[in-house]
Amino acid sequence: MIFIDVLNGVRVIPKRDTYMQEGRSRQVKRGIFTIVVLLIAVVAFSGCNKKPLPTQAEVLPPPPPPAAPIAQLTATPTVISAGDQVQLTWRTMNATSVIIDGIGSVPTAGVKTVTPTQSTTYHLVARGEGGSADASARVTVNAPVAVTVPVTTITPEEEFKANVQDIFFDYDTADIRSDAQATLQKDANYLVSHPDIRVVIGGYCDERGSNEYNLALGQNRADATKSALVEAGVADGRIRVVSYGKEKPFCSDQNEQCWQLNRRGGFTMAR
Amino acid sequence: MKAPALLRAFLPALICILVFVSCAGIGAQDWVRTGTNLSNTTIRLAASDFKPVGADPQTPTLKSVFDATLAKDLDNAGIFEMVSKSLTPQSMPGAPNEIVLSQWSADPANAAMVAFGALSVNSGKLAVYGWLFDTRNTANPQVFGQQFNEAASPEMARTIAHRFADAIIYRLGGGVNGIAETKIYFVSSRTGSKEIWSMDYDGENQQQITHLGTIALSPRISPDNSRVAFAALGDGGWSVRMYSFDLGRLVSFPAGTAGGSNQSPAWSSDGAKIAFSSARSGKPEIWVADASGSNLRRLTAFGTDTSPSWNPRTNSQIAWISGRTGLPQIYIMDMDGSNVQRMTDGGYAVSPNWAPNGGLLTFSWNRKYGPGDPGGQDIYVMDIASKRWLQATHESGSNDFPAWSPDGRHIVFERTIGGHAQIWSMLADGTHQQQLTHSGNNFMPNWSLK
Numbered sequence: 001m002i003f004i005d006v007l008n009g010v011r012v013i014p015k016r017d018t019y020m021q022e023g024r025s026r027q028v029k030r031g032i033f034t035i036v037v038l039l040i041a042v043v044a045f046s047g048c049n050k051k052p053l054p055t056q057a058e059v060l061p062p063p064p065p066p067a068a069p070i071a072q073l074t075a076t077p078t079v080i081s082a083g084d085q086v087q088l089t090w091r092t093m094n095a096t097s098v099i100i101d102g103i104g105s106v107p108t109a110g111v112k113t114v115t116p117t118q119s120t121t122y123h124l125v126a127r128g129e130g131g132s133a134d135a136s137a138r139v140t141v142n143a144p145v146a147v148t149v150p151v152t153t154i155t156p157e158e159e160f161k162a163n164v165q166d167i168f169f170d171y172d173t174a175d176i177r178s179d180a181q182a183t184l185q186k187d188a189n190y191l192v193s194h195p196d197i198r199v200v201i202g203g204y205c206d207e208r209g210s211n212e213y214n215l216a217l218g219q220n221r222a223d224a225t226k227s228a229l230v231e232a233g234v235a236d237g238r239i240r241v242v243s244y245g246k247e248k249p250f251c252s253d254q255n256e257q258c259w260q261l262n263r264r265g266g267f268t269m270a271r
Numbered sequence: 272m273k274a275p276a277l278l279r280a281f282l283p284a285l286i287c288i289l290v291f292v293s294c295a296g297i298g299a300q301d302w303v304r305t306g307t308n309l310s311n312t313t314i315r316l317a318a319s320d321f322k323p324v325g326a327d328p329q330t331p332t333l334k335s336v337f338d339a340t341l342a343k344d345l346d347n348a349g350i351f352e353m354v355s356k357s358l359t360p361q362s363m364p365g366a367p368n369e370i371v372l373s374q375w376s377a378d379p380a381n382a383a384m385v386a387f388g389a390l391s392v393n394s395g396k397l398a399v400y401g402w403l404f405d406t407r408n409t410a411n412p413q414v415f416g417q418q419f420n421e422a423a424s425p426e427m428a429r430t431i432a433h434r435f436a437d438a439i440i441y442r443l444g445g446g447v448n449g450i451a452e453t454k455i456y457f458v459s460s461r462t463g464s465k466e467i468w469s470m471d472y473d474g475e476n477q478q479q480i481t482h483l484g485t486i487a488l489s490p491r492i493s494p495d496n497s498r499v500a501f502a503a504l505g506d507g508g509w510s511v512r513m514y515s516f517d518l519g520r521l522v523s524f525p526a527g528t529a530g531g532s533n534q535s536p537a538w539s540s541d542g543a544k545i546a547f548s549s550a551r552s553g554k555p556e557i558w559v560a561d562a563s564g565s566n567l568r569r570l571t572a573f574g575t576d577t578s579p580s581w582n583p584r585t586n587s588q589i590a591w592i593s594g595r596t597g598l599p600q601i602y603i604m605d606m607d608g609s610n611v612q613r614m615t616d617g618g619y620a621v622s623p624n625w626a627p628n629g630g631l632l633t634f635s636w637n638r639k640y641g642p643g644d645p646g647g648q649d650i651y652v653m654d655i656a657s658k659r660w661l662q663a664t665h666e667s668g669s670n671d672f673p674a675w676s677p678d679g680r681h682i683v684f685e686r687t688i689g690g691h692a693q694i695w696s697m698l699a700d701g702t703h704q705q706q707l708t709h710s711g712n713n714f715m716p717n718w719s720l721k
Contacts, residue, residue, distance in 0.1 A: 211671075
């Protein structure tokens with residue numbers, strides 16, 4: 001029904017009137033024919049509507065091509081702050097389908113309220129039998145006032161990672177290196193001051209050597225790391241150890257830099 | 272009955288090694304070739320293509336599977352000089368009265384023995400008749416004949432070929448059972464996680480056993496083939512787990528879970544006990560428990576001890592690796608922890624596996640180990656009594672986890688080339704190397720005991 005109403009509404013162009021009227025109401029046209037036939041009264045003929053007489057040309061001109069659609073789109077207001085509303089208003093003619101980008105199919109005329117979060121150009125495309133037309137409306141969104149209150153987004157895990165750092169080992173040994181002592185002291189300090197945290201120490205090895213022996217070696221590395229923490233005052237019961245051997249490498253290249261990264265005692269928070 | 276026969280079979284191999292090694296001198300050995308449970312003279316054997324009988328449409332397929340499997344099994348055995356099929360007679364004898372022995376004993380075949388027979392499919396059943404004939408004994412040539420009846424399928428054609436091959440190997444190979452029906456258990460990461468898999472001894476029929484989605488390592492099949500023990504990483508660390516083939520699921524092994532760091536299980540050859548490494552007392556040590564998980568006791572006390580392997584002939588000794596002096600070395604000890612002997616004199620020696628005859632060890636060794644001294648990680652075979660050894664792999668990838676076949680003639684091992692690990696097998700002297708896996712990465716093979 002809306003569709004037909006729209007078509008009727010479109011017929012405001014005078015030139016199209018005769019054609020559209022003929023198309024719309026055959027009943028009226030047949031009445032005119034009957035009168036004409038009676039007036040002339042020469043012979044009765046059939047199929048008169050298919051074969052109009054020359055005199056009928058003034059009454060029924062040949063149908064013109066379908067008219068091109070016309071579209072109009074406005075936004076009110078055109079400048080807003082983030083979070084404010086904008087009213088989009090659109091009208092079209094000769095259109096059978098209307099689409100607004102980002103909104104989808106809409107009636108051929110209407111009003112819609114939108115809340116853009118950033119500057120947006122709304123773009124409308126109207127399609128009809130006579131082609132298509134488009135229209136656009138630009139809404140400028142001014143940025144909101146910046147929040148000046150700093151937000152703490154660091155999670156307990158991130159804080160743990162930042163304060164409890166992994167230590168590294170020399171090749172084929174579980175001895176704590178001198179450069180690991182300072183790291184371990186910092187790790188222990190953090191853990192002592194956060195007595196609720198439980199920790200898992202993973203023992204890791206580089207890819208060289210045998211899987212089973214590396215599991216034993218990784219166990220020794222994890223144990224050595226644990227002993228150092230316990231010596232520095234972390235309660236034994238808060239620490240669990242697991243050897244990953246060479247099964248869970250951090251780095252898979254075949255060079256000393258990568259192997260060093262994989263020879264470690266690694267800390268994670270226990271779940 | 273069997274022990275003397277085995278001894279007889281192994282003795283020449285031992286003598287052979289000792290003689291060879293003493294001639295060459297220790298430490299100057301490279302590319303040494305010697306027999307390991309392989310006899311000095313090989314029998315020239317011809318395997319005829321089997322004669323198809325009847326017109327069943329399945330026959331050609333099953334015949335080609337059977338012929339190929341039989342020829343491969345006999346070649347793999349390592350004790351025959353196989354006659355190339357291009358040199359064998361055109362005739363395809365299907366029964367004793369159809370074979371002309373002179374055709375096989377004469378050049379170019381020049382076969383001392385010939386295996387032949389017939390194959391037919393009838394109403395879904397595959398029937399195979401096989402014979403082994405001695406070509407030089409024209410008066411009474413039959414060594415044995417055997418008949419097989421199984422469902423007509425490619426798997427059963429392979430199985431029949433395995434059984435016939437094993438029967439030939441048993442008769443001609445000094446009474447040692449063949450290995451064509453044995454299986455190899457291994458770790459594969461082809462599904463994305465390291466799981467336990469199995470395959471036939473020749474690499475066929477690969478099947479996934481575990482689906483744990485974590486890391487499973489070190490599979491060891493029980494001597495009766497009913498269970499496979501392995502190590503798996505769980506929430507509480509590493510446990511020795513047990514999968515039962517009878518029940519199709521994991522079964523309890525309580526000794527393997529405590530302490531959270533249990534790995535590298537090893538069955539005694541009678542299936543009664545399991546040795547493994549556990550750090551429950553602090554450092555990784557060798558422990559032993561009954562297969563049920565009870566009667567747990569510790570055997571070592573120095574730390575970094577792992578990878579035990581039983582002397583399968585006596586079950587009274589264990590070989591293992593220890594890092595007690597630095598780099599890992601191979602040691603052996605008695606079951607009460609006494610009589611500890613270090614077997615390797617340096618380098619990086621891991622993954623010992625004790626031979627079925629009780630006299631040999633195989634292990635992985637990098638003799639020139641360390642920064643600036645890059646040697647190869649290769650498979651070695653050592654005579655325990657003399658500590659003399661031969662190198663079985665040379666200049667080909669990094670080799671680890673050797674494991675003996677039950678006949679003591681073969682070794683299966685892991686070889687990594689360019690970051691890709693695959694399972695290979697070879698004769699125990701290093702010859703006849705062949706790759707068994709090709710899909711994904713595959714590790715840590717273990718050979719079933721039967």
